[in-house]
Amino acid sequence: xxxxxxxxxxxxxxxxxxxxxxxxxxxxxxxxxxxxxxxxxxxxxxxxxxxxxxxxxxxxxxxxxxxxxxxxxxxxxxxxxxxxxxxxxxxxxxxxxxxxxxxxxxxxxxxxxxxxxxxxxxxxxxxxxxxxxxxxxxxxxxxxxxxxxxxxxxxxxxxxxxxxxxxxxxxxxxxxxxxxxxxxxxxxxxxxxxxxxxxxxxxxxxxxxxxxxxxxxxxxxxxxxxxxxxxxxxxxxxxxxxxxxxxxxxxxxxxxxxxxxxxxxxxxxxxxxxxxxxxxxxxxxxxxxxxxxxxxxxxxxxxxxxxxxxxxxxxxxxxxxxxxxxxxxxxxxxxxxxxxxxxxxxxxxxxxxxxxxxxxxxxxxxxxxxxxxxxxxxxxxxxxxxxxxxxxxxxxxxxxxxxxxxxxxxxx
Amino acid sequence: xxxxxxxxxxxxxxxxxxxxxxxxxxxxxxxxxxxxxxxxxxxxxxxxxxxxxxxxxxxxxxxxxxxxxxxxxxxxxxxxxxxxxxxxxx
Numbered sequence: 001x002x003x004x005x006x007x008x009x010x011x012x013x014x015x016x017x018x019x020x021x022x023x024x025x026x027x028x029x030x031x032x033x034x035x036x037x038x039x040x041x042x043x044x045x046x047x048x049x050x051x052x053x054x055x056x057x058x059x060x061x062x063x064x065x066x067x068x069x070x071x072x073x074x075x076x077x078x079x080x081x082x083x084x085x086x087x088x089x090x091x092x093x094x095x096x097x098x099x100x101x102x103x104x105x106x107x108x109x110x111x112x113x114x115x116x117x118x119x120x121x122x123x124x125x126x127x128x129x130x131x132x133x134x135x136x137x138x139x140x141x142x143x144x145x146x147x148x149x150x151x152x153x154x155x156x157x158x159x160x161x162x163x164x165x166x167x168x169x170x171x172x173x174x175x176x177x178x179x180x181x182x183x184x185x186x187x188x189x190x191x192x193x194x195x196x197x198x199x200x201x202x203x204x205x206x207x208x209x210x211x212x213x214x215x216x217x218x219x220x221x222x223x224x225x226x227x228x229x230x231x232x233x234x235x236x237x238x239x240x241x242x243x244x245x246x247x248x249x250x251x252x253x254x255x256x257x258x259x260x261x262x263x264x265x266x267x268x269x270x271x272x273x274x275x276x277x278x279x280x281x282x283x284x285x286x287x288x289x290x291x292x293x294x295x296x297x298x299x300x301x302x303x304x305x306x307x308x309x310x311x312x313x314x315x316x317x318x319x320x321x322x323x324x325x326x327x328x329x330x331x332x333x334x335x336x337x338x339x340x341x342x343x344x345x346x347x348x349x350x351x352x353x354x355x356x357x358x359x360x361x362x363x364x365x366x367x368x369x370x371x372x373x374x375x376x377x378x379x380x381x382x383x384x385x386x387x388x389x390x391x392x393x394x395x396x397x398x399x400x401x402x403x404x405x406x407x408x409x410x411x412x
Numbered sequence: 413x414x415x416x417x418x419x420x421x422x423x424x425x426x427x428x429x430x431x432x433x434x435x436x437x438x439x440x441x442x443x444x445x446x447x448x449x450x451x452x453x454x455x456x457x458x459x460x461x462x463x464x465x466x467x468x469x470x471x472x473x474x475x476x477x478x479x480x481x482x483x484x485x486x487x488x489x490x491x492x493x494x495x496x497x498x499x500x501x502x
Binding site: 019351353354357358360361369370374377383384408409411412 | 426427428429430432434457459462463465474476477478480482
């Protein structure tokens with residue numbers, strides 16, 4: 001098991017106070033805090049190795065390139081990809097999904113095709129598909145979600161057909177924390193010769209993820225939710241699929257050759273090898289190096305331990321919240337064996353924003369609103385929800401304090 | 413001349429169907445803001461210096477001791493500005 005008290009020593013921000021109270025950070029599904037190791041890795045890069053990558057033969061550029069490539073390899077190992085050719089660095093999950101929508105769907109789908117998406121998705125796994133469907137006319141079929149927030153697998157099976165070309169599904173819901181059975185969905189999708197894109201923004205930071213075991217064709221995730229810096233994320237894709245895809249953006253880095261044909265008065269372009277074909281322009285080198293440090297930190301803790309710690313905290317928090325405050329309602333399933341450390345809740349008579357501001361007054365940070373998942377809130381018939389989400393540095397003592405404040409809010 | 417910008421650090425509009433506007437007052441002005449707002453409004457409910465449910469004319473809103481307020485069902489920014497002007501400057 002993890003020792004969160006020891007882990008907290010690595011996170012400088014956790015020493016600060018908010019409104020005179022010790023910071024309790026329960027908004028980890030939005031972004032995680034950063035350990036000294038990650039902050040130092042970024043600082044060390046800028047202080048000692050900063051140069052552009054893959055462009056020059058001087059020492060600094062070689063050092064920067066080596067570090068950046070090493071970061072790809074480290075991330076590839078973390079999710080058990082075949083190698084760095086399968087790990088494209090992007091800005092985050094949103095850009096990763098957009099990359100697939102624009103570089104694969106735009107070129108391969110037409111009005112006779114269908115894309116299957118679930119109603120529990122974050123807007124970033126809905127809007128790119130809706131946008132491309134307005135261009136080339138494919139149909140989007142939405143998988144239902146049951147009243148407890150779990151995916152309706154029967155609805156998914158009913159929607160799949162030979163017309164289905166890709167299934168886009170979150171591994172873990174960013175609202176309820178429910179873990180979807182990706183292996184099962186991959187099998188169903190592949191039986192229809194459809195691809196599977198997994199939004200791993202809430203799974204990769206919190207549970208062991210093995211892309212070979214899941215058999216996902218694409219996996220998108222963000223560095224900043226897993227102790228890394230903002231502005232860096234990953235698109236994993238099976239090599240054979242990425243190789244057949246057109247580039248997402250054009251520019252430097254993603255080409256091997258651009259030669260001007262004087263007869264045709266056109267440039268002949270040859271794409272670079274993977275993953276650089278999808279990393280146009282100067283990449284976020286420092287971000288990649290920060291992500292590598294974050295991955296190393298998580299590997300040292302062990303992802304099974306991370307998962308067990310969050311599961312225990314969630315179980316404790318759900319029971320404690322209801323014990324402390326009779327007016328609290330927890331949305332979605334209470335079965336912690338199929339949940340990550342996310343608890344969506346409401347308090348009778350108060351809006352989610354009231355709850356968040358009340359908690360903020362005591363230094364407790366939770367999210368309020370739709371959490372960029374309005375369709376799921378519509379399934380729950382909610383205008384919004386408050387959300388507490390945990391990570392490796394959260395403790396039972398923090399949950400006890402959270403309970404005390406909920407008890408106080410009940411008096412209102 | 414004093415304006416509402418001297419008191420307001422930022423405003424956040426919520427997305428979706430709930431049209432709440434959250435006003436974050438400047439930290440060093442929060443006590444003065446609290447004094448002015450509480451003097452102008454009718455106190456309906458409160459919990460010890462933390463959350464105040466207030467009414468002013470036809471508006472109902474909540475003010476927090478941390479220097480934040482939630483206003484509901486305002487048409488636009490102009491309506492917010494005119495409400496804040498009445499609460500803070502007149």
